[in-house]
Amino acid sequence: MEILIISTNTNRLPMPVMPYGACIVAEAAERAGHGAKLLDLMFEYDSTRTVESELMHHTYDIIGLSIRNIDNNDIRHPAFFLKELKPLVRTIRKFSDAPIVLGGAALGVMPAEILKYSGASYAIVGDGDQTLISLLNAMSTCDPPYRVPGVAWLENGVCRQTPPMLSHCSGTCTVPDYSRWINAKAYSSAMATVPVQTKLGCHFKCVYCTYQKIEGPGYRLASPESVSEAIQRLDAEGFRDIEFVDNVFNSPRHHALEICEGLARKRHRARLQSLELNPLYIDTELMNALERAGFVGIGITAESSSGQVLKGLGKGFSEEAVYEAARVIKSCKLPCLWIFLIGGPGETKQTVEETLRFAATQIRRGDTIFFNAGIRIYPGTELEKIARAEGALSIPVDEMLEPVFYLSPEIELEWVDKRIREFFDTHLNVIDSDAISLPLLTKIQRLACRLGVKPPLWRHTRPIRRILRYTGIYR
């Protein structure tokens, strides 16, 4: 079978991300003996013309659309990326009647809704590589696709789905040959990092989160040896800035530790980072291991420093864990990005002030702080139930594709905005949602790259903001 996979993501904020999943499925299809081509729309000037031109000159038996983002999770500047999906499906239909199969992280979040919205033939939920191969095999032997695990389709307007297949990342760290599938240089010149996943699954029960829905609750760990090999291979190919894209890198803690120890023993020049570390498992041993492994930056998803809010968010750790993480980090050198989510269940003006005080007093001056206010509500989450019970959400699930947000009834968005803005103005190490949605950011990334600045760019927030403020470009 000949398959075309289109990576539909064209969002370059806060930085372009390489289509990891789309590369994996394209490579898996090729390895299984099918013909595969990946069309990455990220840097295309006119996506429609690119797709038209591809389909005018080539015929495919099946067309896969990789869909990463539904929206940008931003209450202040909401962007609904799926609005580009219907016109894309229409364009494809002008040239081809091949089945259109949807896959990607977004499908794990709202499969039925996206399938209905798009007009595509099938959606694949769960791990894409194995499922796509099974689907291709079924189609080539004219077997009904609804026997394949992990496939969703519409029957008289109702979405049917077989239980997903969860096999990817079991034992081995899968990293595609990026240069074979995408313009990797275009990504690195925009300061994008190379994604590598060391496990799937998440055992945390955060009320707002979709990770369990996408990856399942049970861990599927890649062996630390296979992770080291993947990093060495990427390094040998010239890929230096590598990001572990695990939903929570330091859980299970022993796995993160073994990966770090393995990497520390190997010779490599990779600069590693991961943006999601849970404060619960931040200790001196892990921090030292991260440094020895070659990490140049980590993100701490603290979300809040108030016990009441952490409980409301279902984070599974207390304010003591957040303070302890800050204490440990102060004794190490590794640069950190602290991530806070303001406005969850239980948030009040007082708890917001508590978190701001924590940020002002417990976080090192050289570290960076990111504040996001308002939480995207996804169907099937505990937060959806809370929002409905509080009367803040009344629309049906079908209408939740376009972003809807939760904000604690105890606070108003204007007040939160004002407090974050005041903190931003007095602390040059702060990033807020205004800053990461600035189109100017794309230009800063390119300039920084030309000047030889290495990712992550957030490490340089203070000097960048100082220059922007001094030149009057940004507050």
Ligand code: B12
């Ligand atoms: C790591 C991560 C990031 C990192 C990425 C770093 C990097 N260098 O890549 C950072 C922090 C930068 C980031 C940013 C954003 N992210 Co993010 N991110 C993730 C995370 C945790 C993992 C993504 C990943 O790489 N997975 C590993 C790869 C291998 O998996 P995959 O792409 O899903 O592919 C598999 C399947 O989906 C499938 N598949 C993929 N394509 C195809 C195609 C076909 C045809 C088929 C059949 C199958 C298939 O097969 C693959 C193998 O099994 C996910 C959550 C999650 N658990 O998935 C959120 C997630 C993808 N992010 C999300 C969002 C919203 C964003 C941002 C918009 C946030 C923001 N406000 O800025 C930005 C967008 C950035 C951009 N330019 O597009 C959402 C997207 C859904 C949504 N709500 O819209 C997710 C799902 C989290 C969530 N909230 O639910 N993100």
